[in-house]
Amino acid sequence: NKQILLKSRPVGEPKESDFALTETPISQPGEGEVLSRTIYLSLDPYMRGLISAGESYAANVELNSVIVGGTVSQVIQSNHPQFQAGDFVLSGNGWQTYAVAKGETLRKLDPSQAPLSYSLGVLGMPGLTAYAALLDIGQPKAGETVVISAASGAVGAVAGQIAKIKGCRVIGIVGSDDKRDYIVKELGFDVGINRKTQELDAVLKAAAPDGIDIYFDNTAGVILETVLQQINLGARIPLVGLISEYNAISLPHGPNLRPLLIKRALIKGFLVxxxxxxxxxxxxxxxxxxxxxxxxxxxxxxxxxxxxxxxxxxxxxxxxxxxxxxxxxxx
Ligand code: NDP
Structure with missing residues (x-):
């Protein structure tokens, strides 16, 4: 069984030396357990929080242990009545080629419904994030203007397209011209902004002359700071991700919204x-x-x-x- 272990907690940007590849014998499943082979491993931004020492919204990964992660896996051997060898399952094998898990933690996948890997993305955790945060917190209404950061990514691309389906005008912020072309030409976003080459404040004002009704925040940082200056009366802001801070060694001065995300707190403006x-x-x-x-x-x-x-x-x-x-x- 090939495994990737966390060797040291990264400071700033993770380095390859923070990880180590090892090999161990494949474990045998006990009662109610299932042995599966990893087919696809999902890599997600939240993992950066798990491998650092600080507080995250999930438990931290211990040093010298296998890094956690969602996987699509195939059952090799099952001691659980609901699974048979050959079944495809959504599981959390982590960064390793085989894993034993309790049957209750697995979900059977139907390979005829969609490509298997989609259940790690558009039909899985990131897709649900986009769908629920946009619809439940964002509450989009036709004709409203929606801004989405990290807009070509797993979450942002789905959120933006659902906003289009709901009749909104959608502006995506991305980090390259290729990504900008993709969200506009392929995904149907109304406007794409390259945060690295364009002046966000001015371009956003031109793209959203009537202001912003929903900001789907995947990044925090300067993008959040800029967008906040252009929100409309009654705007909604799902705080979904803080990727601009995940590698930060120290946070910039000023209020930081991380506790709001982690504690699912609600801030609402008030005027008597x-x-x-x-x-x-x-x-x-x-x-x-x-x-x-x-x-x-x-x-x-x-x-x-x-x-x-x-x-x-x-x-x-x-x-x-x-x-x-x-x-x-x-x-
Ligand atoms: P993506 O597929 O969007 O990949 C991450 C992208 O973030 C990069 O491609 C890059 O896009 C952008 N990015 C990286 N660094 C920065 C930076 N410093 N400033 C601005 N943008 C940056 O990842 P996901 O779609 O999986 O996740 C998007 C966000 O949603 C993350 O913050 C993640 O933590 C969060 N999330 C939260 C969940 C929750 O339950 N709250 C669940 C799932 C995801 P570009 O080049 O376009 O800038």
Missing amino acids: SDYQHRTNEFVSDVAGWLKSGQLKYKEDVVVGLENAPCAFIGLLRGENFGKLVVKVSED
């Missing part, structure tokens, strides 16, 4: 003017809580209109204590 319809309910609840003593209120009263400027300057310095009001005349 959108909530006027809640006024009656609000006044009745809060007046009731004031009366019952469940809610306390403190005012900082400054007497005399002439003191307003000074009090206002103080407000911005934190000199007020409680709600600042000016008593202008007797009530």
Whole structure:
């Protein structure tokens, strides 16, 4: 059994010496287990997080162990009633040529439905990522403008085409002219932008003159920073990937959205003017809580209109204590 082990945790960009090829005897399957031969191994950006020491959204790979990864495999020997030798399965053999797994962790594949390798991509984890993040978080509506980063990749290419199917105008950001031609000419994106040769801010403004309704973020970093300046009222931003940071040794200064992705947190902009319809309910609840003593209120009263400027300057310095009001005349 050929295996690739993690020899050292990469610092910055991974090096070949961080990995080592070894050979071990093939294990035999126990009760309820299945031995399979790896046909296709999926390589995905999340693996960069797994081989580093920091927190990731999946468990880390130990040093000197086989690197994990999704695979399409063929059953060699089965001690599980649902699988027989010859079956094709979706499994997690990782970076090795054979693996033993519990039958419950495998999913049978039908080779007549689609090429087997598709279940690692468009019909697998990346495809589901594109589909669910775009439709459930992005909520595309016909006529809206959608921007997608890493747009020619496993996730981005599917997300962009689903957005087209939903009637959106789709702008893809990629890293080469070949990729740009591909997303526009082959996949039907409306606009492609080469992030390495074009000035993103200006090109995006020209391509999306009415602003951006959905940003499908695969990268974070400067692309996110730039796109945020051009979003529309009520825009939706599925935070899906942070690939611009995966090799970073230290992160750039400023807010970093990684915890939002990992914790599936929701940030939503708020303006009180959108909530006027809640006024009656609000006044009745809060007046009731004031009366019952469940809610306390403190005012900082400054007497005399002439003191307003000074009090206002103080407000911005934190000199007020409680709600600042000016008593202008007797009530
Ligand atoms: P891709 O097939 O898109 O391959 C990665 C691409 O990212 C590269 O080809 C490159 O495209 C782009 N890229 C690399 N470095 C940078 C950088 N510094 N700045 C901008 N772009 C860069 O990978 P996937 O489609 O599999 O994954 C896309 C993203 O989705 C990743 O961030 C991944 O982690 C994330 N993901 C998240 C999941 C989740 O559950 N949250 C699940 C699956 C994927 P180019 O040359 O065009 O710039």
